Amino acid sequence: MLNFAKKSTVLTVWAASLCLCGTAWSNPHGLSSSGHWALHLPFDLEPSEIGGGARALGMGNAFVAVADDVRAATVNPAGLSALQQLELAADLSYSSYEMEYMDTQAAVNNIGVGPALDEISTFDDTVTGLSFAGAAIPIIPDRFTAALYYRSSAVEANDSQNSGPQSVFSSLNVRQQNISEKSIDEYLKNSYGAAAAFKYSKMLSFGAGVSLETLNADMREMWTTNNFNGSTPYSSLSYGGRIEGDDTDFGFNLGVMVTPISGVSTGLSYRTGSSFSIDYTSMDMDCDSLGHCQNGEEKSQAAFDTPDIWSAGASWQPAADWLLSAQADWVGYSALADSTTTGITLDEDIDDEVILRFGAEKTFAMVNDMNYQLRAGLFHIPDHDGFAALDSDRMHYTLGGGMTWKKQIKVDLGTSFSEDTFNSVLSLTYSL
Incomplete structure (x- = not known):
């Protein structure tokens, strides 16, 4: 279990693999290595499915035209113009995932001799923590609103495979054992941002924001081949790598909100991605029968x-x-092919894609100044992992609910689930 306060889309859930092999062999999926590294984290790539809060998640994150609380700073900053008083908010998130990934070490090393490992393996884990905290205040009531916020997402996972010892040349009594180990000890992305909105008229609002983005990473892998003469070890070969360190980047987002008639609103937003560079160390060790x-x-x-x-x-x-x-979200997934797949030959293009989202909310007015809401939604994430053998295409369904007391205190719960991921967010919002 990993706490977001230590390191927290999201996230909005992927698998990881690094390939450090020095030789490219033929293999069933046609993969090859250039001697460097490859990494895939589909479960943590933007858009973050938990960053918009519980209400947004319950409505399938179809929220760019709805955003009307402090979380609008990350979704559509123009929505901040709807705030009439000081607002404080915090979100607690829980994510559970069981994601398939391509074990590129196994794919490159399965050459038909010796014990084979599964080329498609699984990462699974859970993450809990504070995913959002923010405050917004109308500087000029009904005209200009500013906000500060913190947002966090994290990934943690590990997997290992061990096959053998298995006979390779029975006439020579030669046996071999292959071991593949991978771990994501830390993958923490934090955003520290400020945003503001200007209400030009009753129909039109503009917003913009800037953020300091940080990434802390500690990821490692190791491949080991042990050779035996009968039951006696006589040589071993190990190679692996570690990505460890941190980096920062700056980002910005822009938004527009248009309300042409009462009850109808449209929204448009743009958010930049982040680019980080982390220290990477590759190693190999070759030992003979004498332990040299x-x-x-x-x-x-x-x-x-x-x-x-x-x-x-x-x-x-x-x-x-x-x-x-x-x-509709246009997501520039092709950026992944420029960096996060370096060192591995992919057999499927990573294209820019469109994510479609739909949501609904029903409010029940009750006595004692209390209102209740029920929400539902869905969205579709297209395949963008770069491997033909994997299918990361997923339909996600969302449910949520909330209650509002005297229009001051709001408590919301939102969930999303697919065949291999589950996200939930508990949100508290207080207006002074």
């Missing part, structure tokens, strides 16, 4: 990029107690 070992080590940099995102959406209130929303 030769070691090698090489240092370089590993790049991590997340895509730019354009979002456009509309919301409609057909009645005072109903809210419907729809949204």
Whole structure:
């Protein structure tokens, strides 16, 4: 279990693999290594599915035309113009995932001789922590609003495979054992941001924000081949690598909110991705039957990029107690091919894609100044992992609910689930 305060999309859930092999062999999936590294984290790439809060998640994150609280600073900063008083907010998130990934070490080393390992393996873990905290205040009531926020997402996972010892040349009594180990001890992304919105008229609002993005990473892998003469070890070969360190980047987002008529709103936003460079060390060790070992080590940099995102959406209130929303996100997934796949030959293009989102909210007015809400939604994440053998195409379904007391205190719960991921967010919002 990993706490976001130590390191927290999201996230919005991927698998990881590094390939450090010095030789490219034929293999069933046609993969080859250039002697450097490869990394895939599909479960942590933007858009973060937990960063918009519980209400947004319950509505399928179709929220760019709805954003009307402090979390608008990350979704569509123009929505901050809807705030009429000081607002404080915090989110607690829980994510569980069981994601398939391509074990590139196994794919490159399965040559038909010796014990084979599964080329498609699984990462699974859970992450809990504070994913958002923010405050917004109208500087000029009904005209200019500013906000400060903190957002966090994290990934943690590990996997290992062990096959053998298995006979390779039975006539010579030669046996072999192959071991593949991978771990993501830390992958923590934090955002520290400020945003502001200007209400030009009753119909039109503009917003913009800047953020300091940080990444802390500690990821490692190791491949080991042990050779035996009967039951006696006589040689071993190990190679692996470690990505460890931190980096920072600056980002910005822009937003527009248009309300042409009462009950109808449209929103447009743009958010830049981030680029990070982390220290990377590769190593190899070759030992003979006498225990004499030769070691090698090489240092370089590993790049991590997340895509730019354009979002456009509309919301409609057909009645005072109903809210419907729809949204399309253009996600620049092709940026992943520029950095996070260096060192591995992919057999499938990583293209820019569109994510479609839909959501609905029903409000029940109760006595004692208390209102209750029920929410539902869905969205579709297209395949973008770069491997034909993997299918990261997923349909996600969302549910949520909340209660509002005297329009001051709001407590919301949102969930999303697919065949291999589950996200939930508990949000508290207080207006003074």
